[in-house]
Amino acid sequence: MGINFERMMLDFSKIISITKTPGNGCTRFSYSPEDKQARQYLLSQMELLGLSIKVDAIGNIRAKFGKEIDKPSIMIGSHIDTVESGGKYDGLTGVLAALEIIRVLIEEETELRHPIELIIFAEEEGSNFGVTMLGSKVLTGRYNVEELKSIKNGEGISVYEKVQSFGLNIENVENDLLRKNEVMSMIELHIEQGAVLETQSKSIGIVQAIAGMNTYKINLEGESNHAGTTPMGLRSDPMVGAANIISFIQQAAKEMALPSTVATVGKISCQPNVPNIIPKKVEFYIDIRDVESNGIEIFSKKLKEKVKNVSEEHSLKNTIELIGASNTVKLSPRIIEQIEEIAKEQNYNYMKLNSGAVHDSAMLNNLTEVGMIFIPSLGGKSHCPEEFTSEKDIHAGCNLLLNVVRALATKKNEIETF
Numbered sequence: 196m197g198i199n200f201e202r203m204m205l206d207f208s209k210i211i212s213i214t215k216t217p218g219n220g221c222t223r224f225s226y227s228p229e230d231k232q233a234r235q236y237l238l239s240q241m242e243l244l245g246l247s248i249k250v251d252a253i254g255n256i257r258a259k260f261g262k263e264i265d266k267p268s269i270m271i272g273s274h275i276d277t278v279e280s281g282g283k284y285d286g287l288t289g290v291l292a293a294l295e296i297i298r299v300l301i302e303e304e305t306e307l308r309h310p311i312e313l314i315i316f317a318e319e320e321g322s323n324f325g326v327t328m329l330g331s332k333v334l335t336g337r338y339n340v341e342e343l344k345s346i347k348n349g350e351g352i353s354v355y356e357k358v359q360s361f362g363l364n365i366e367n368v369e370n371d372l373l374r375k376n377e378v379m380s381m382i383e384l385h386i387e388q389g390a391v392l393e394t395q396s397k398s399i400g401i402v403q404a405i406a407g408m409n410t411y412k413i414n415l416e417g418e419s420n421h422a423g424t425t426p427m428g429l430r431s432d433p434m435v436g437a438a439n440i441i442s443f444i445q446q447a448a449k450e451m452a453l454p455s456t457v458a459t460v461g462k463i464s465c466q467p468n469v470p471n472i473i474p475k476k477v478e479f480y481i482d483i484r485d486v487e488s489n490g491i492e493i494f495s496k497k498l499k500e501k502v503k504n505v506s507e508e509h510s511l512k513n514t515i516e517l518i519g520a521s522n523t524v525k526l527s528p529r530i531i532e533q534i535e536e537i538a539k540e541q542n543y544n545y546m547k548l549n550s551g552a553v554h555d556s557a558m559l560n561n562l563t564e565v566g567m568i569f570i571p572s573l574g575g576k577s578h579c580p581e582e583f584t585s586e587k588d589i590h591a592g593c594n595l596l597l598n599v600v601r602a603l604a605t606k607k608n609e610i611e612t613f
């Protein structure tokens with residue numbers, strides 16, 4: 196038995212009609228009136244199925260089917276919040292797939308060895324407070340109540356206040372943490388938000404790893420002077436230094452680090468930024484990502500050496516500041532294998548790939564085995580009204596996830612507790 200696609204599309208049209216910006220994409224921030232309305236609909240659907248439902252301290256919805264089974268559950272789901280004028284498919288697809296999968300497992304009276312738990316993570320996009328994946332971070336103990344009082348939005352309202360006024364008991368954060376033996380595996384279906392699947396004409400991506408990232412801010416300072424009267428040999432020009440370092444970045448990522456390493460300079464500024472003056476200061480940012488943490492380390496080392504050498508050569512002062520970092524997450528080999536086995540058996544048009552973007556389920560990596568299935572995004576576009584995934588691909592992704600969940604939930608798993 197497969198999913199009932201028409202039924203799922205009814206849910207889909209119901210939720211995407213709830214937006215603050217009709218005609219201009221989906222705007223459904225966590226803790227907004229639109230969020231409340233979407234939650235009401237989804238909770239009513241879960242109640243119809245007789246799931247045991249819990250809304251936790253930060254607003255994650257957890258709904259279990261088979262709570263009488265005394266084993267760790269298989270968790271599936273994603274998020275329903277969006278960015279301002281975002282797309283229809285980001286997050287929502289994974290949530291509605293999970294809901295529909297539970298319906299099918301109930302209808303076909305599958306005998307489960309493990310409960311199935313639907314999760315809707317709150318505030319994934321960071322649209323309120325600029326902190327992405329807040330729901331999954333709180334669920335996994337990355338913030339305590341005091342810290343949630345200090346994170347504020349543009350109007351000075353804290354997470355604590357916002358969540359409390361949405362009707363949740365945020366004081367409960369510590370009691371609502373995800374425990375290690377609660378969940379056997381977490382699998383998230385999500386749109387790719389990139390163009391790899393489309394380019395390769397595949398409808399399914401099995402995610403192997405989620406890239407880690409380092410962001411550096413580099414400052415070079417030299418001597419400002421007249422562009423016409425200063426001989427080339429007497430200059431200390433930070434723009435020349437920056438150009439040297441930036442051109443080195445491509446070579447270093449391609450030849451000195453690993454095949455998976457990518458590095459980008461996307462932001463640069465210069466002072467005084469005048470055509471006929473040798474600049475005083477140049478500041479630029481380097482975003483380095485890799486699914487192998489080693490690649491980031493090798494690159495960072497080479498980068499620092501280069502900045503030092505170039506600064507000496509051009510008599511520049513320099514600072515290198517690490518302004519952001521996240522770790523590489525390797526997804527569970529057992530789940531990857533399980534997904535691939537079914538994809539192969541049932542002739543899905545699939546490939547393995549890595550994710551350059553981070554997702555909620557990655558936050559659960561230390562507590563359970565994590566897997567992700569990607570479906571294509573037309574033109575790689577996401578976080579915009581043009582975001583699009585075909586019905587055919589959604590259908591394929593949902594059925595694959597259904598089959599994976601059914602297989603995991605019915606077989607005797609060696610790893611039943613951690």
Ligand SMILES: [Zn+2]
Nearest residue numbers: 274285286319
């Ligand atoms: Zn998302």
